[in-house]
Amino acid sequence: MGIDVLWVATILSALAVFFALTAIYAATTVRDPMQKRVKALNERREQLKAGIVASTSRRRAKLTQKNETTDRMRSLLSYLQVLQDSQLKAAQVKLMQAGIRSKDMAVAVIFARMVLPIVLGGAMILYVYALGGFPLWSPLKRYGIVAATLIMCYKGPDLYVNNLVNKRTAAIRKGLPDALDLLVICAEAGLTVDAAFGRVAKELGRAYPELADEFALTAIELSFLTDRRAAFDNLATRVPLDAMKGVVTTMIQTEKYGTPLASALRVLSAEFRNERMMRAEEKAARLPAIMTIPLIMFILPVLFIVILGPAACAISDNFLGK
Numbered sequence: 001m002g003i004d005v006l007w008v009a010t011i012l013s014a015l016a017v018f019f020a021l022t023a024i025y026a027a028t029t030v031r032d033p034m035q036k037r038v039k040a041l042n043e044r045r046e047q048l049k050a051g052i053v054a055s056t057s058r059r060r061a062k063l064t065q066k067n068e069t070t071d072r073m074r075s076l077l078s079y080l081q082v083l084q085d086s087q088l089k090a091a092q093v094k095l096m097q098a099g100i101r102s103k104d105m106a107v108a109v110i111f112a113r114m115v116l117p118i119v120l121g122g123a124m125i126l127y128v129y130a131l132g133g134f135p136l137w138s139p140l141k142r143y144g145i146v147a148a149t150l151i152m153c154y155k156g157p158d159l160y161v162n163n164l165v166n167k168r169t170a171a172i173r174k175g176l177p178d179a180l181d182l183l184v185i186c187a188e189a190g191l192t193v194d195a196a197f198g199r200v201a202k203e204l205g206r207a208y209p210e211l212a213d214e215f216a217l218t219a220i221e222l223s224f225l226t227d228r229r230a231a232f233d234n235l236a237t238r239v240p241l242d243a244m245k246g247v248v249t250t251m252i253q254t255e256k257y258g259t260p261l262a263s264a265l266r267v268l269s270a271e272f273r274n275e276r277m278m279r280a281e282e283k284a285a286r287l288p289a290i291m292t293i294p295l296i297m298f299i300l301p302v303l304f305i306v307i308l309g310p311a312a313c314a315i316s317d318n319f320l321g322k
Contacts, residue, residue: 070104073111083110096238098164099210109157116153124149168210169241175208176243177276179215180269187262193251194222214239228255243272 077083091106127133128142137145179200186196201216214235221231229252236248246268254261 070107073107077107077111077114080114083107093237094161094165097168097240098161099168099213100164109161112157113154116156117150120153121146121150165240169239171208171210172214172239173241173243173276175204175211176241176247177269177272179204179208179211180247180265180272184262184265184269187265193228193255193261194219197222243268243275 074083087110088106091109092103095102095105095109124146128146134142134145182200182203183196186199191199197215197219201212201219204215205212217238218231218235221234222228225231232248232251236245247265250264250268251261253259254264
């Protein structure tokens with residue numbers, strides 16, 4: 001394919017060293033997930049104490065510049081007739097599920113989905129066909145790399161957002177049984193639903209910051225919204241989990257029919273713990289099938305060489321000696 005093996009080995013070695021150093025750095029410098037939030041709250045508290053309620057001119061200029069940039073993107077997309085309300089709403093829901101609250105980012109995602117294929121894909125087309133890039137490759141391979149670049153540029157923003165959604169959903173799934181246990185304790189202690197959500201968010205802030213954010217936002221919505229069911233529906237929308245939908249349904253039923261909240265949440269917590277254990281057992285049962293291919297490709301050949309190598313060397317020496 002016209003690729004130097006030494007250059008490929010050098011690049012792969014450099015990448016291996018880089019990832020090893022990154023892993024060591026990440027393992028040795030573990031940061032507190034709540035440190036940034038606590039620092040922001042402390043700064044806000046100090047500003048209120050000093051009487052500085054309004055934003056500074058620098059922050060106001062930055063916010064105005066961001067809004068102007070978003071308005072330009074929105075106007076360009078509207079002029080090209082590629083910005084639809086359903087598409088914008090779907091992007092906003094995805095961003096909320098990823099933990100990004102700003103609605104302006106939805107316009108940025110749609111704009112990046114349109115611009116990246118034009119910029120990066122056009123650059124790749126110019127490099128391959130106009131500048132004669134990859135001269136040793138066949139026409140099919142050159143067309144393949146151009147098509148792959150265009151597809152990745154178009155799907156890149158969606159893949160990035162989906163990755164954030166999956167990571168956040170997995171983190172919330174891990175902490176949901178503990179959160180339900182705390183909700184049971186708060187309900188048995190006589191707290192209201194919004195106070196219980198706020199207390200659980202405070203207690204889970206260090207262990208599960210993503211779930212704490214969602215519960216804190218739900219507590220705020222329960223306090224201010226006239227329709228309490230809308231707050232629970234918003235929670236189910238922001239967290240795309242069947243378990244969370246079950247919790248929301250239970251909350252709505254207790255609000256509507258007056259059923260005991262503690263007993264229902266206790267049953268849900270036990271069910272979610274059993275589900276988590278079954279998921280772990282499923283992964284453990286899949287492990288032998290997953291290890292079959294590495295065993296056949298990497299372990300068994302080395303084992304045969306170690307066992308049969310000395311015998312083959314002895315046999316060859318005997319034949320050559322004779």
